[in-house]
Amino acid sequence: MRGNLSGRFITLEGTEGAGKSTNLAFMRDYLEGAGITALVTREPGGTAFAEEIRELVLSPREEGVDALAETLLIFAARAQHLQAVIKPAIAEGRWVLCDRFTDATYAYQGAGRGVPREQIAVLEGLVQDGFKPDLTVYLDLPVEIGLARIQGRDEPDRFERERHEFFNRVRKGYLEIANTESARVKVVDASRNLRDVQRDISAQLDACLRSWQT
Ligand code: T5A
Numbered sequence: 001m002r003g004n005l006s007g008r009f010i011t012l013e014g015t016e017g018a019g020k021s022t023n024l025a026f027m028r029d030y031l032e033g034a035g036i037t038a039l040v041t042r043e044p045g046g047t048a049f050a051e052e053i054r055e056l057v058l059s060p061r062e063e064g065v066d067a068l069a070e071t072l073l074i075f076a077a078r079a080q081h082l083q084a085v086i087k088p089a090i091a092e093g094r095w096v097l098c099d100r101f102t103d104a105t106y107a108y109q110g111a112g113r114g115v116p117r118e119q120i121a122v123l124e125g126l127v128q129d130g131f132k133p134d135l136t137v138y139l140d141l142p143v144e145i146g147l148a149r150i151q152g153r154d155e156p157d158r159f160e161r162e163r164h165e166f167f168n169r170v171r172k173g174y175l176e177i178a179n180t181e182s183a184r185v186k187v188v189d190a191s192r193n194l195r196d197v198q199r200d201i202s203a204q205l206d207a208c209l210r211s212w213q214t
Contacts, residue, residue: 007090011101014139015167017146018190020099026198039089042099047084050077058157067113075123111173112166135208139190143167
């Protein structure tokens, strides 16, 4: 680990096809270059038990899924992930890079599905007890561009089968969070070529590395 930096929790968010997987690998390598070996994980998931919940939540099914039931499952997976992986790693001074976290719940289940913000906040309080990412990079792009990037995938999951209007609400939800929590959430225009996107991401990481070192 570089200097006297202690463990940090960084999350990456975006709508479908924004480039999270691609850029999470970039962020891991970038931190590695700065002497920081980060633990890379994802939500829903990150432990065997939480990955089973992921499977349950993402699998397409005939039966309609109640939005609150979906939200509770996602927080159940998060509770497990936090206790078994994220918090122990940070307590040991490690950095954790996570593909999606609670902002996704506010965006997808809240803005997308209509679960009241206050209900999500109650669950967040219960499961996280004030724990939040130190930095969130939100990859923003028009929904059509993201969906075009993932077009042709074999088996779209339960979310990928949603309509454009759903993803437009999700995007709006993310932008509202970024607007309200601008110190934590950094918006990167992900509609551009990968080199430009990654230049902005590395600038955000550099700024944080500098401010966390002082
Ligand atoms: N979910 C999750 C909730 O509803 N609530 C929650 O609380 C949480 C935590 C699965 C679903 O779970 C839901 C939301 C999600 O629908 P996921 O698997 O993390 O979550 O999400 P997906 O959006 O399905 O992930 P994807 O794999 O589809 O997209 P990525 O990771 O954003 O995109 P990536 O990196 O695979 O890139 C897609 C393609 O675009 C290219 C890549 O090479 C790749 O081919 N690409 C670019 N092309 C041109 N220019 C660029 N700048 C590019 N960046 C990437």
